[in-house]
Amino acid sequence: MRMLINSPETVVADALRGMAAAHPELDVDVERRVVVRRDARDGGRVGLVSGGGSGHEPLHAGFVGYGMLSAACPGEVFTSPVPDQVLRAAAAVDSGQGVLFIVKNYTGDVLNFEMAAELAEEDGLRVERVLVDDDVAVTDSLYTAGRRGTGATLFVERIAGAAAEEGAPLERVAELARRVNAASRSFGVALGACTTPAKGSATFELPDGELELGVGIHGEPGRERRAMMPAREIAEVAVGAVLEDLAQVGPADGPVLALVNGMGATPLLELYGFHAEVARVLAERGVPVARTLVGNYVTSLDMAGCSVTLCRADGELLRLWDTPVRTAALRWGC
């Protein structure tokens, strides 16, 4: 057990105390586990609320701020937030323009956000929900009916957040969020397992010298276990799987946004080397890349590995992507 923690029971509360200390622009309710941007209700914008199990940082609390989320609800590690948490976040950010819930497709998250939406509507809030289900590796999984929500969450939160910041109405923000999800696909690879604080040991067995192709962000099994492959072959499998699935949406009508994401314990040096191979495969297949992010954005605690997410971005999505954003983990233009 190599963890920098006080105790498994206090991991999430401790992290929230740390966020509060580091980011005075955030209103962090440590006890109730809600992170809200202080100016969420200024300006009469649509509110954007997301959340999910902890352990995927900077997702979601690191994406709360100008041009992205209004609030985040972190659950326990790898555990959905409870409906009360989500309801509290919705109430904290609603300025009468309604609230969009951005929900990764895991059974617990879907149920709890649905229950929160019902409670919020009883309180007179207008709520729309969008499901993120971009992971092409498997249909159904340990925690999912249908596809899992992974890296595309970042694209959805950024682009919907940009539209909300510009004053777009709820229906329009929700429509954009659904469009981004529909245009996005991901594929993940694990080179090593992760360790949850509660368990204190690896969550699954991945012998040294093997990798799991199509792994989920909680270490859920993927498509196939194989002997270790060089980065160039991993990139071919991951990008190939994403592009093959995207082709079923229809012919490409623009460039892609690319996220080359670290799962937590893979050094940035290796992620950039992996990105070189991702960029090569995309170039060979004639896919133009408009924007690229390389780094740890949607993680799985200390899992070694990576994922690739591509989003087909037309001119409108690209314009929104480029507008200013200012959060703990993603910022440009301001």
Next chain:
Amino acid sequence: MRMLINSPETVVADALRGMAAAHPELDVDVERRVVVRRDARDGGRVGLVSGGGSGHEPLHAGFVGYGMLSAACPGEVFTSPVPDQVLRAAAAVDSGQGVLFIVKNYTGDVLNFEMAAELAEEDGLRVERVLVDDDVAVTDSLYTAGRRGTGATLFVERIAGAAAEEGAPLERVAELARRVNAASRSFGVALGACTTPAKGSATFELPDGELELGVGIHGEPGRERRAMMPAREIAEVAVGAVLEDLAQVGPADGPVLALVNGMGATPLLELYGFHAEVARVLAERGVPVARTLVGNYVTSLDMAGCSVTLCRADGELLRLWDTPVRTAALRWGC
């Protein structure tokens, strides 16, 4: 061996190809291993060149850009860049205003930057050098005469870069860089060893359930090996060591900049929890914190652990810190 690489021999070149693909605003010479901001010579500014062994990403190449470094020279993993590399970077960024070399205090780096400075001066360039030696854990070490250079490098590069961006002359930029280093102290802790691509196994032995207090950024031994401690106690040791050493500089005359840095494989969830304890200790000791960074900035490949760096920042340093910066890994205000 759980590495996302093509081969140990190509790790640095592959990462540079990935940087080139992801960051079109950088001019990346993959073969000669120099990363230069494309507009380095516009505006007649002082040039800032840094570099060192690879494996500490985003340091240094991730800090090349507006308001920070003009160029970076990555060596092999944990190996100094060669003088020719540094000379090439200096020539690429010099616009007649001179060049500052920012050098972490490791024997190889010091020698190679010194040689590069001599060669550059023979070519008619004006060169100043500043050594970063902020690590209070040990005097002298495996790779160092005197203290090691670690997290303060980020503070030096940012504040000197801000001054250069504003058009300050070489002597002034160098003086500020030295002032930041003199006002900064760091202390690191390893919870697990790192694995270099060439070796393919742990660089040092750290049994599960033990930690190394005062570790260096290459896994060099620190002050003491102990049984695992909770985050709150680690924060007390680390912050205590830093403050005790800073006190010898003289009485505090302002708040501090705080960097709570991950060594590579420690989840952001844990780093924020650790930061809560760092903030608590600082508050208990009456040290006001002006600005905080929490994340992986000066890493050691896949080492588990963290470091704390504090910089006493007077009004001028704080003003420069807050000016706009736009690099791959650090950006605000633009």
